[in-house]
Amino acid sequence: MTKQLVHQEIGGYHLGLIQELSPTQGAALLKLIEQPCDSKRSTLNGRRSASYGELPGFGRVVVKHYYRGGLFGRLVRSLYVRWGKTRSQAEFEVLNRAHTLGVVVPQPIAYAYRGLFLYRAWLVMKEVAEHESLAHMSLSDEDRARHFTELLAEQISLLVEARIYHVDLHPGNVLIDRQNQMFLIDFDKAHDFCGSKNDLRDNYLVRWRRAVIKHNLPDFLCEILSSSLRRNFT
DSSP, X not given: OOOOOEEEEETTEEEEESSOOOHHHHXXXXXXXXXXXXXXXXXXXXXXXXXXXXXXXXXXXXXEEOOOOHHXXXXXXXXXXXXXXXXXXXXXXXHHHHHHHXXXXXXXXXXXXXXXXXXXXXXXXXXXXXXXEHHHHHHHOHHHHHHHHHHHHHHHHHHHHTXXXXXXXXXXXXXXXXXXXXXXXXXXXXXXXXXXXXXXHHHHHHHHHHHHHXXXXXXXHHHHHHHHTOSOOO
């Protein structure tokens, strides 16, 4: 079961948290949210905007900043119209659920938003320190990449069984840290899948293969995943 969230309002920010923050922790979190973010390109050329720092009681954290893409994003970069849950709340909840199911994801700590009808949003997670992506590893260390691709198949099986659709799962969104722990990241827009589990498995495989081909990554990334997931999900 997922833990009951705590809701706080600090400095005009609405927060959903795994535990209540002290005044010192709250001030530190707002400082992280408000500091300029770093934009980094992944191996698959995706852009992630985040700020990094220390949150007392939690250690190193990453704060994800939500920005629009495309032409409209050039005009209104960080504002969203609210229809139900904010993007940060939706991603926090699916991360929390996946974490409870045993999927290895960065531990979600809080979601935050500011504004009502028009809002800005942030997501706070434990930082995956000193990592490399499976995409990068597949080009530099085939043996290790094969091992982690096999482990990834087990993680995808958990998502399929729970009917959670990570719509952008590709080798750049699989991270391995210096302790050889693998993490699945970037669950933005992930949602419950209404079709059969076998259809969901196929969607994962098609999306994965498309990314491998597009970015000229080794074929074994597809071969291992397809072979490992070749079973009937009832």
